[in-house]
Amino acid sequence: xxxxxxxxxxxxxxxxxxxxxxxDEHIQKDQSEILSxxxxxxxxxxxxxxxxxxxxxxxxxxxxxxxxxxNALELFCDANPDEPECLVYDD
Numbered sequence: 001x002x003x004x005x006x007x008x009x010x011x012x013x014x015x016x017x018x019x020x021x022x023x024d025e026h027i028q029k030d031q032s033e034i035l036s037x038x039x040x041x042x043x044x045x046x047x048x049x050x051x052x053x054x055x056x057x058x059x060x061x062x063x064x065x066x067x068x069x070x071n072a073l074e075l076f077c078d079a080n081p082d083e084p085e086c087l088v089y090d091d
Contacts, residue, residue: 019069020069021069022067022068022069023056023059023060023066023067023068023069023070024060024067025069026056026069027053027056027057027060030049030052030053030056031053033045033049034046034049034050034053037049055075055078055079056070056075058078058079059074059075059078062078063078073085073086
């Protein structure tokens with residue numbers, strides 16, 4: 001299972017990555033990031049997290065039984081199942 005990582009700043013160590021435990025945790029984190037970005041006046045950051053949040057919410061709607069945090073490819077293939085990188089061939 002692969003995870004999407006959130007990068008956090010740390011004064012002592014620079015950047016560190018923490019995996020999201022579930023899609024719900026990732027959705028909450030993105031909602032928090034959107035509020036923070038809007039408070040900072042950072043429209044580009046807010047837009048980035050809004051797009052990611054939209055993809056996560058669509059994935060969750062399409063896979064209600066699935067609680068894991070999907071990776072970028074899973075989100076892409078959920079939205080674009082006919083793309084070549086998403087096709088699965090049986091021998």
